[in-house]
Amino acid sequence: MDVIAKSVKYLEGEHVYLRYLEPEDTDDFFTSDPEVRRLTGTQRPFSRRQIAAYIERITEDPTRVQFGIFLQETDQLIGDIALMDMDNPNNRCGSFRIAIDTRWTGQGYGTEATKLMLDYGFGMLNLHRIQLDVYTINERAIHVYEKLGFQREGVMREAWRFDHGYYDIIIMAILEDDYRALRQHARP
Numbered sequence: 001m002d003v004i005a006k007s008v009k010y011l012e013g014e015h016v017y018l019r020y021l022e023p024e025d026t027d028d029f030f031t032s033d034p035e036v037r038r039l040t041g042t043q044r045p046f047s048r049r050q051i052a053a054y055i056e057r058i059t060e061d062p063t064r065v066q067f068g069i070f071l072q073e074t075d076q077l078i079g080d081i082a083l084m085d086m087d088n089p090n091n092r093c094g095s096f097r098i099a100i101d102t103r104w105t106g107q108g109y110g111t112e113a114t115k116l117m118l119d120y121g122f123g124m125l126n127l128h129r130i131q132l133d134v135y136t137i138n139e140r141a142i143h144v145y146e147k148l149g150f151q152r153e154g155v156m157r158e159a160w161r162f163d164h165g166y167y168d169i170i171i172m173a174i175l176e177d178d179y180r181a182l183r184q185h186a187r188p
Helices: 023-029 034-040 048-058 109-123 139-147 176-186
Strands: 016-019 065-071 077-084 093-100 129-135 151-162 165-175
Touching: 016 109, 023 048, 023 077, 034 093, 065 109, 077 109, 093 109, 109 129, 109 139, 109 176, 129 139, 129 151, 139 165, 165 176
Parallel strands: 093 129
Antiparallel strands: 016 065, 065 077, 077 093, 129 165, 151 165
């Protein structure tokens, strides 16, 4: 049995599960999808060797929890999700990011993975605030974040340059009390 088959499904939903990325995930994690690069702000290319080193490095970072997003049915890696910059226990804040290969968007997988990560962040990591930055061109993500309870807090005007143009970045956040109220309201 190989290492990937032995890896633990750390957080499980109905359609996706989250687990730590392994070196054996490098080829699947490596993407050349131009739309993923555009929506995540990735401006430079990475080699497979750099991706493998990145996977090794993120598991050692005490201020970050990053998982791969896998389909329950096929164990296919479709993206990654992270809570980062959690270095001050007094503030209890973290930054959120998610990236899903465009072949898998629009099917609810990102929403489910984000719910799993929010529940983990507030329930297990004892965070008080989870924030994110999203580019104004990523309307699908903005819609999902708002549906899950993130609120717009500000705009950094023309703060991101991509493909010869400048774009705004929206700052969004959700607080633990708001999350718990939404979670209670969603229960039957």
